[in-house]
Amino acid sequence: xxxxxxxxxxxxxxxxxxxxxxxxxxxxxxxxxxxxxxxxxxxxxxxxxxxxxxxxxxxxxxxxxxxxxxxxxxxxxxxxxxxxxxxxxxxxxxxxxxxxxxxxxxxxxxxxxxxxxxxxxxxxxxxxxxxxxxxxxx
Amino acid sequence: xxxxxxxxxxxxxxxxxxxxxxxxxxxxxxxxxxxxxxxxxxxxxxxxxxxxxxxxxxxxxxxxxxxxxxxxxxxxxxxxxxxxxxxxxxxxxxxxxxxxxxxxxxxxxxxxxxxxxxxxxxxxxxxxxxxxxxxxxx
Amino acid sequence: xxxxxxxxxxxxxxxxxxxxxxxxxxxxxxxxxxxxxxxxxxxxxxxxxxxxxxxxxxxxxxxxxxxxxxxxxxxxxxxxxxxxxxxxxxxxxxxxxxxxxxxxxxxxxxxxxxxxxxxxxxxxxxxxxxxxxxxxxx
Numbered sequence: 543x544x545x546x547x548x549x550x551x552x553x554x555x556x557x558x559x560x561x562x563x564x565x566x567x568x569x570x571x572x573x574x575x576x577x578x579x580x581x582x583x584x585x586x587x588x589x590x591x592x593x594x595x596x597x598x599x600x601x602x603x604x605x606x607x608x609x610x611x612x613x614x615x616x617x618x619x620x621x622x623x624x625x626x627x628x629x630x631x632x633x634x635x636x637x638x639x640x641x642x643x644x645x646x647x648x649x650x651x652x653x654x655x656x657x658x659x660x661x662x663x664x665x666x667x668x669x670x671x672x673x674x675x676x677x678x679x680x
Numbered sequence: 681x682x683x684x685x686x687x688x689x690x691x692x693x694x695x696x697x698x699x700x701x702x703x704x705x706x707x708x709x710x711x712x713x714x715x716x717x718x719x720x721x722x723x724x725x726x727x728x729x730x731x732x733x734x735x736x737x738x739x740x741x742x743x744x745x746x747x748x749x750x751x752x753x754x755x756x757x758x759x760x761x762x763x764x765x766x767x768x769x770x771x772x773x774x775x776x777x778x779x780x781x782x783x784x785x786x787x788x789x790x791x792x793x794x795x796x797x798x799x800x801x802x803x804x805x806x807x808x809x810x811x812x813x814x815x816x817x818x
Numbered sequence: 819x820x821x822x823x824x825x826x827x828x829x830x831x832x833x834x835x836x837x838x839x840x841x842x843x844x845x846x847x848x849x850x851x852x853x854x855x856x857x858x859x860x861x862x863x864x865x866x867x868x869x870x871x872x873x874x875x876x877x878x879x880x881x882x883x884x885x886x887x888x889x890x891x892x893x894x895x896x897x898x899x900x901x902x903x904x905x906x907x908x909x910x911x912x913x914x915x916x917x918x919x920x921x922x923x924x925x926x927x928x929x930x931x932x933x934x935x936x937x938x939x940x941x942x943x944x945x946x947x948x949x950x951x952x953x954x955x956x
Contacts (some may be wrong), residue, residue: 544854544956546923578682579719579814581855581919586930587871594774595725599758600767606757607750607771612883619882620875629876633883636870640933641919643779645721645814647684652812654724657778674928676855676921678816678954680682716820717857717952732912733863737896738905744895745888745909781917783859783952785822790950792862795916816954818820 545573553663557605578679583641588665590638596658631664683711683815691801695743716817721779726803728776734796746772769802821849829939833881854955859917864941866914872934907940
């Protein structure tokens with residue numbers, strides 16, 4: 543059985559992190575299946591999805607450390623063509639990845655108590671984001 | 681067809697790497713399906729799953745290089761609140777990711793000869809780990 | 819319904835990036851299903867798969883930045899045993915990951931206009947690569 547919904551929200555720009563665990567769990571409950579996996583995937587190349595202990599400290603640390611590894615700058619080849627100042631955003635999003643699969647059992651996501659599903663805005667400007675939630679199960 | 685099992689083991693702390701390919705293959709054999717994919721997912725936010733050539737050199741290199749990219753330290757915002765000394769563990773685990781999907785055909789994982797499925801303990805302390813193996817196939 | 823095909827191609831060595839979106843879309847069309855997800859997975863431990871805005875700038879930036887984070891060198895433990903000069907290739911491939919899942923709806927991949935599926939050769943030498951495309955849907 544496949545069940546799919548999309549989740550839409552606005553972000554405020556670089557470093558905006560959002561806990562979407564509850565939204566994913568609600569889609570799973572509407573799918574009404576017991577065991578399987580959920581794929582969470584963002585449309586677009588400057589957003590990332592993953593798991594983290596969603597607390598204010600790490601919500602500052604993750605985007606800061608991504609900016610340390612891939613700092614903003616004009617030295618990227620992407621900038622020399624496009625001049626849109628977000629080459630680092632692309633590199634951060636590609637490294638973290640646009641999607642995540644989480645298993646479930648008895649209709650519940652198999653996550654740790656301090657493990658949440660996050661969306662991270664890597665782009666420099668605000669976006670309207672669309673995340674596709676696809677439940678495969680029985 | 682969905683088939684799910686969990687795998688439990690103890691780790692010795694930061695940098696403990698484990699080759700779990702054989703365990704995943706055994707779950708796949710018990711699922712008794714021919715073609716599809718297996719999702720391998722760790723519960724918790726300081727463990728990582730992926731593929732690597734599982735040999736002693738890379739088993740030292742990967743955790744060492746993760747510590748170079750995200751070094752232990754007191755300068756993380758996570759530390760200022762929690763003082764548990766593992767902000768770098770969270771950042772390493774989130775970057776490598778908690779899960780991996782591997783396809784299979786004729787009941788066999790489609791991996792290279794020098795490509796194994798690893799679990800990496802990123803936390804500073806030992807853990808009892810639970811990895812969920814979910815087979816989707818026909 | 820599960821449908822699987824493999825895609826084979828030759829690479830020219832480190833930094834060779836390939837846009838495989840069209841090939842994945844063609845496999846999806848042959849699967850003749852409406853909704854679900856596609857798993858794209860490379861066999862081997864020195865290749866990576868992900869999404870990116872596939873334009874010439876970022877196709878230079880991604881491998882260059884991976885070489886900055888994990889530079890070639892003789893200081894890795896892997897080199898001390900194997901002397902094949904590609905420890906950094908393994909670390910780059912493991913960090914980016916060997917696979918990607920993309921959802922689809924009405925038989926179309928749910929990707930952004932500037933979001934393509936790439937394969938990146940991280941190894942130092944040319945390879946014959948095999949990518950497995952597994953469609954799960956209904």
